[in-house]
Amino acid sequence: MEDDQNLLDTIKACRDALDDKKAIDLKVLDVRGKSPITNYFILATANSEPHLRALSSALDEVLKDRGVKSVGRDYAAGSGWVVVDAFDFMAHIFLAEQRGMYKLEALWKDAKALEL
Secondary structure (H helix, E strand, O other): OOOHHHHHHHHHHHHHHHHHOOOEEEEEEEOOOOOOOOOEEEEEEEOOHHHHHHHHHHHHHHHHHOOOOOOEEEOOOOOOEEEEEOOOEEEEEEEHHHHHHHOHHHHOOOOEEOOO
């Protein structure tokens, strides 16, 4: 587990990389004490499948550059949703339809949104 400042710096770097690649509706949620599986969620929306893959690649590049090993990845072609598990945080990149269907913001409505 990274120390808190390094972790927040990594999350900010991931958020910034997604923003640089024109991700839509970026949010970082603090789910510490609320989720048994991670401490933070990064949520982002892509405008197409190729954009989804580009955002996922940008995230991979940041993790690699910062020496963070991802624990897992869940993506099925055409699913409209990529999940990257970096243990202390998870990034969820959706197409708009899937983000609206799964409504993670509503599911974690008691989570604090971070302004990075």
